[in-house]
Amino acid sequence: xxxxxxxxxxxxxxxxxxxxxxxxxxxxxxxxxxxxxxxxxxxxxxxxxxxxxxxxxxxxxxxxxxxxxxxxxxxxxxxxxxxxxxxxxxxxxxxxxxxxxxxxxxxxxxxxxxx
Amino acid sequence: xxxxxxxxxxxxxxxxxxxxxxxxxxxxxxxxxxxxxxxxxxxxxxxxxxxxxxxxxxxxxxxxxxxxxxxxxxxxxxxxxxxxxxxxxxxxxxxxxxxxxxxxxxxxxxxxxxxxxxxxxxxxxxxxxxxxxxxxxxxxxxxxxxxxxxxxxxxxxxxxxxxxxxxxxxxxxxxxxxxxxxxxxxxxxxxxxxxxxxxxxxxxxxxxxxxxxxxxxxxxxxxxxxxxxxxxxxxxxxxxxxxxxxxxxxxxxxxxxxxxxxxxxxxxxxxxxxxxxxxxxxxxxxxxxxxxxxxxxxxxxxxxxxxxxxxxxxxxxxxxxxxxxxxxxxxxxxxxxxxxxxxxxxxxxxxxxxxxxxxxxxxxxxxxxxxxxxxxxxxxxxxxxxxxxxxxxxxxxxxxxxxxxxxxxxxxxxxxxxxxxxxxxxxxxxxxxxxxxxxxxxxxxxxxxxxxxxxxxxxxxxxxxxxxxxxxxxxxxxxxxxxxxxxxxxxxxxxxxxxxxxxxxxxxxxxxxxxxxxxxxxxxxxxx
Numbered sequence: 001x002x003x004x005x006x007x008x009x010x011x012x013x014x015x016x017x018x019x020x021x022x023x024x025x026x027x028x029x030x031x032x033x034x035x036x037x038x039x040x041x042x043x044x045x046x047x048x049x050x051x052x053x054x055x056x057x058x059x060x061x062x063x064x065x066x067x068x069x070x071x072x073x074x075x076x077x078x079x080x081x082x083x084x085x086x087x088x089x090x091x092x093x094x095x096x097x098x099x100x101x102x103x104x105x106x107x108x109x110x111x112x113x114x115x
Numbered sequence: 116x117x118x119x120x121x122x123x124x125x126x127x128x129x130x131x132x133x134x135x136x137x138x139x140x141x142x143x144x145x146x147x148x149x150x151x152x153x154x155x156x157x158x159x160x161x162x163x164x165x166x167x168x169x170x171x172x173x174x175x176x177x178x179x180x181x182x183x184x185x186x187x188x189x190x191x192x193x194x195x196x197x198x199x200x201x202x203x204x205x206x207x208x209x210x211x212x213x214x215x216x217x218x219x220x221x222x223x224x225x226x227x228x229x230x231x232x233x234x235x236x237x238x239x240x241x242x243x244x245x246x247x248x249x250x251x252x253x254x255x256x257x258x259x260x261x262x263x264x265x266x267x268x269x270x271x272x273x274x275x276x277x278x279x280x281x282x283x284x285x286x287x288x289x290x291x292x293x294x295x296x297x298x299x300x301x302x303x304x305x306x307x308x309x310x311x312x313x314x315x316x317x318x319x320x321x322x323x324x325x326x327x328x329x330x331x332x333x334x335x336x337x338x339x340x341x342x343x344x345x346x347x348x349x350x351x352x353x354x355x356x357x358x359x360x361x362x363x364x365x366x367x368x369x370x371x372x373x374x375x376x377x378x379x380x381x382x383x384x385x386x387x388x389x390x391x392x393x394x395x396x397x398x399x400x401x402x403x404x405x406x407x408x409x410x411x412x413x414x415x416x417x418x419x420x421x422x423x424x425x426x427x428x429x430x431x432x433x434x435x436x437x438x439x440x441x442x443x444x445x446x447x448x449x450x451x452x453x454x455x456x457x458x459x460x461x462x463x464x465x466x467x468x469x470x471x472x473x474x475x476x477x478x479x480x481x482x483x484x485x486x487x488x489x490x491x492x493x494x495x496x497x498x499x500x501x502x503x504x505x506x507x508x509x510x511x512x513x514x515x516x517x518x519x520x521x522x523x524x525x526x527x528x529x530x531x532x533x534x535x536x537x538x539x540x541x542x543x544x545x546x547x548x549x550x551x552x553x554x555x556x557x558x559x560x561x562x563x564x565x566x567x568x569x570x571x572x573x574x575x576x577x578x579x580x581x582x583x584x585x586x587x588x589x590x591x592x593x594x595x596x597x598x599x600x601x602x603x604x605x606x607x608x609x610x611x612x613x614x615x616x617x618x619x620x621x622x623x624x625x626x627x628x629x630x631x632x633x634x635x636x637x638x639x640x641x642x643x
Contacts, residue, residue: 044615
């Protein structure tokens with residue numbers, strides 16, 4: 001399926017949203033924008049909407065896994081804040097440059113304020 | 116450990132254009148579209164199987180590069196369509212491949228799936244597209260997981276676990292029954308070696324390196340080394356020439372200084388000589404030489420002064436230049452020394468880091484730990500915190516849902532946990548869910564997990580049964596309904612979303628009162 005917007009089909013009443021290339025393009029609202037717009041409306045109390053079906057935040061303590069290997073990690077390197085599971089990994093953690101440790105932390109989302 | 120998985124490129128086969136038989140053309144046969152986020156399945160309601168199954172995405176040739184860019188019409192996380200230009204292309208594709216050749220309209224009612232709790236705005240655009248773009252007589256929307264549930268005939272009360280997009284992973288992944296236990300096993304190197312699976316991604320070797328033999332590469336390396344040596348030699352020569360030049364300059368200055376010294380001496384002597392001559396003249400006045408008159412004498416004195424001053428000046432300036440040059444040379448030397456130092460300590464460290472970074476990109480896959488992801492990735496469903504997502508996992512969310520019901524209803528739900536959607540084909544998901552239920556449910560209570568017979572296709576089968584039923588016409592939104600009730604309107608039926616009419620927005624009186632409450636349309640026009 002290659003985008004061929006110039007083609008017309010006989011079963012079509014009109015091209016509704018497709019535009020010829022070179023014309024002004026309509027920008028679509030992202031899901032986020034749609035939901036934000038939805039949120040501002042005074043919905044009835046028992047209306048179930050897309051944004052209201054999100055999973056609740058977790059109440060269980062999160063388990064710690066090594067950032068290097070994914071094994072359960074009982075330890076944390078105080079210097080870089082990375083989790084590690086044994087001495088071997090600790091050596092690895094210590095040898096990593098700053099940008100890589102930062103990448104690992106970001107991957108785990110350790111930089112969020114709430115977490 | 117020799118199990119190396121080779122990921123094949125997904126070969127797509129072009130869909131055939133189906134025949135548009137008179138039965139279809141004049142029979143007003145409903146068309147069933149399961150518009151999933153991964154695949155789109157389309158077929159007539161009188162058929163047993165869908166006619167078209169294709170990946171719901173559009174390849175678009177990029178202008179700047181020759182690469183193809185895949186752009187799914189649906190936006191993750193679940194299949195809510197937001198990009199309707201793409202959706203229109205998908206419809207074009209569907210209708211043309213079904214061979215529809217009716218002029219000006221598509222004369223078939225459409226049964227279509229939509230995501231659970233689709234925002235009204237999206238449904239409005241979808242209806243607008245179908246009614247105004249294709250002139251369909253009617254459309255009915257239903258939730259795919261509900262269709263799937265009714266297809267599996269498990270009753271009206273169930274806790275549905277619908278897992279969306281299926282991807283390549285599911286063939287190789289499984290869900291750990293007990294993740295902690297599993298991961299502890301993996302910590303043991305023997306177990307690791309026995310179970311690790313290596314994945315070979317499709318890899319195209321770059322032509323530049325592949326065209327050279329080892330011999331040629333060695334040759335090239337030698338060449339490089341030679342060139343490097345040459346460069347170094349040239350640099351040394353340049354430096355030597357520079358130094359010599361400087362030395363010559365300095366020597367010239369030295370010569371000049373001695374010259375000046377000599378001149379000064381000469382001048383001094385001359386002055387002395389002149390003074391003695393004067394005295395002699397005064398002592399022995401002969402008629403031949405007139406003693407210098409007063410003005411003449413003063414002229415001589417001033418001449419002496421005049422001579423001395425520029426001389427002094429030039430000496431000063433020369434010595435100053437000399438000192439300056441020496442200072443500059445010293446600075447240069449110091450800088451060179453610093454460079455040498457940098458090359459040894461700090462630079463070496465920096466190079467080490469850089470080379471490690473470069474290598475880190477390359478040796479992915481050499482280390483075994485890179486590849487145990489095949490159980491870790493699906494585990495994210497249960498522990499989103501591993502990825503930094505603070506939402507509750509699947510099991511915890513189920514527990515949360517249970518809490519909203521009375522104990523009796525909870526029991527009903529727990530005994531009818533229905534698993535559908537592409538991702539539910541993960542091996543082990545059912546067992547894992549059963550285990551989680553056992554953990555969360557009261558002691559000795561029962562529970563049951565049902566997996567859809569065909570998790571990816573049951574939604575289409577369910578929708579087909581729905582479209583084939585006698586009541587289908589009543590569940591369809593007709594063109595009149597569309598114009599009467601607005602684009603977001605939805606006729607509720609057993610497998611549909613609930614319809615909540617969009618309330619009028621709170622009108623802020625300070626704003627212009629011309630905002631039409633129903634048409635919340637926002638168009639941003641951009642030149643392309």
